[in-house]
Amino acid sequence: MKKFFKIFIFIFVFVLTICFSAITASADTGPHPYTKITFNGNTDGMYVTLLSKEDHNGPFYAYSVEEKNVSNESEKDINQKFIDYKDSDGFYYLQYYKKIERNEFIWSYFPPDTFKILIYDSINDNFITDNKIYEKKEFATMYQVILEPNSQTFQAIKHQQGIGGIIGAFIIRLVICLSIEGLIALVFRFRKKELLIIIGVNIITQILLNVILAIDIYNNGFNMMNILTHAYIPIEIGIIAVEALAYIFIFKKFKFERENNISIKRIIIYTLIANVVSFIGGFAIIAILQNFNIFA
Numbered sequence: 001m002k003k004f005f006k007i008f009i010f011i012f013v014f015v016l017t018i019c020f021s022a023i024t025a026s027a028d029t030g031p032h033p034y035t036k037i038t039f040n041g042n043t044d045g046m047y048v049t050l051l052s053k054e055d056h057n058g059p060f061y062a063y064s065v066e067e068k069n070v071s072n073e074s075e076k077d078i079n080q081k082f083i084d085y086k087d088s089d090g091f092y093y094l095q096y097y098k099k100i101e102r103n104e105f106i107w108s109y110f111p112p113d114t115f116k117i118l119i120y121d122s123i124n125d126n127f128i129t130d131n132k133i134y135e136k137k138e139f140a141t142m143y144q145v146i147l148e149p150n151s152q153t154f155q156a157i158k159h160q161q162g163i164g165g166i167i168g169a170f171i172i173r174l175v176i177c178l179s180i181e182g183l184i185a186l187v188f189r190f191r192k193k194e195l196l197i198i199i200g201v202n203i204i205t206q207i208l209l210n211v212i213l214a215i216d217i218y219n220n221g222f223n224m225m226n227i228l229t230h231a232y233i234p235i236e237i238g239i240i241a242v243e244a245l246a247y248i249f250i251f252k253k254f255k256f257e258r259e260n261n262i263s264i265k266r267i268i269i270y271t272l273i274a275n276v277v278s279f280i281g282g283f284a285i286i287a288i289l290q291n292f293n294i295f296a
Contacts, residue, residue, distance in 0.1 A: 033111065033136065033138075033140070033141075034106060034107060034108040034109075034111060034140060034141070035050065035106070035107045035111040035115070035136055035141045035142075035143075036104065036105070036106045036107075036140065036141070036142045036143075037104065037105045037106075037117060037142075037143050037144075037145055037156075038103060038104045038142070038143075038144045038145070039100055039103045039104065039105075039144075039145050039147060040103070040144060040145065040146045040147065041145075041146060041147025041148065041149070041154075042147065042149065043100040043103060043147065044123065045121060045122040045123035046099070046100045046119055046120065046121050046122070046128075047078055047082075047097050047098065047099050047100065047119070047120045047122065048097065048098060048100055048105045048117065048118065048119045048120075049082055049093060049094075049096060049097040049098075049118050049120075050094075050096075050107055050111060050112055050115040050116065050117060050118070051087055051091035051092060051093055051094075051112075051115060051116040051117075051118050052091060052092050052093075052094050052112035052114070052115055053091055053092075053112065053113070053114035053115070053133075054092065054112065054113075054114075055092045055094075056094070057094060057110050057111070057112050057113070058109065058110025059109075059110060060094035060095060060096055060110060060112075061094065061095065062092040062093060062094055062095070063095065078097065078120065078122065079095070079097070081120050081122075082097055082118070082120065085118065085120075085127060087116065087118075088131060089116070089131075089133070091115070091116050093118075094112065097120075100119075111136060111141070112136070113135065113136050114133060114134070114135050114136075115133070115134055115135075115136070116129065116131065116132065116133060116134070117129065117130065117132075117134070117143070117145065117154075117156060119145075119147075119154070126152065127152075128147070128151070128152055128153065128154060129152075129153065129154075130153045130154055130155070130156060131153075132156065134156070134158075142158070142159040143156045143157065143158050143159065144156070144157045144159065145157075170210045173206070173210065174203070174206050174207075174210070176281060177202070177206055177278040177281065178199060178202055178203070178206070180274070180277055180278045180281055181198065181199075181202055181274040181275075181277075181278050182195065182198070182199060184270065184273060184274045184277060185198050185270065185274065188266065188269075188270045190262075190270075194251065194262075197247070197250055197251075198247070201243055201246050201247070202243070205239045205242060205243060208235075208239075209235050209236075209239060212235055213232065213235075232279070236275060236279050239275060240271055240272060240275045243271050243275070244267060244268050244271040244272075247267045247270075247271065248264055248267050251267065
């Protein structure tokens with residue numbers, strides 16, 4: 001029995017170490033902080049940039065169009081328009097702009113920490129700005145810009161995730177995952193008291209899983225591959241080990257008036273199958289909830 005525990009713990013610690021080592025090694029290629037602006041209104045012929053409080057950020061610097069050596073004449077003209085713009089607070093243009101397409105703009109690599117939103121209307125040859133200063137405090141900084149026809153300004157609204165959405169999403173995942181693992185427990189012929197222990201242990205591990213996922217999503221933004229490799233898989237491996245050991249200890253200690261003890265093999269097989277199925281189901285639920293903007 002003791003030998004089994006040592007082997008079981010060693011295998012899972014080894015797998016967790018490999019997972020976390022791979023995550024650390026690939027950290028630089030993972031998702032980076034970004035700023036996303038969505039637009040509500042007519043954006044035909046409009047270009048947008050974020051003016052920076054600092055004259056450089058990461059690979060982006062404030063310099064002339066000649067230094068950048070822009071080859072395309074139309075791009076050179078737009079770029080020069082932004083260079084010529086004089087901000088009232090002395091904010092800098094960092095030589096990065098995009099034409100507004102699909103009503104959104106994303107600065108995905110080293111966006112400025114303190115910035116202003118500046119729009120150039122190429123059709124009317126004028127700039128549109130609210131002249132307000134914004135800060136990037138989260139991994140994913142998101143604003144919605146509401147444009148009014150023929151206006152030289154706009155209204156920018158910061159996206160905030162409601163606590164109701166977070167709690168609702170957690171309850172949905174918890175209920176579905178508990179249902180899946182409970183049904184599999186019935187297939188494995190666990191009795192009522194054993195089923196209650198399984199549900200109790202799962203509530204604890206699911207709360208732990210969802211708290212860590214919520215923190216990861218808040219700090220790193222919603223990225224399916226990042227959540228899968230950076231949080232979900234390593235945590236699930238740890239949960240399988242914790243649950244299996246908890247069931248073995250509790251079932252063997254209390255026995256629940258069974259004539260025959262529940263075998264360790266049976267407990268491990270159940271734990272693996274139940275967690276793999278609920279893992280797939282839970283991750284699918286996260287993807288579905290994302291489509292309804294629960295995490296957006």
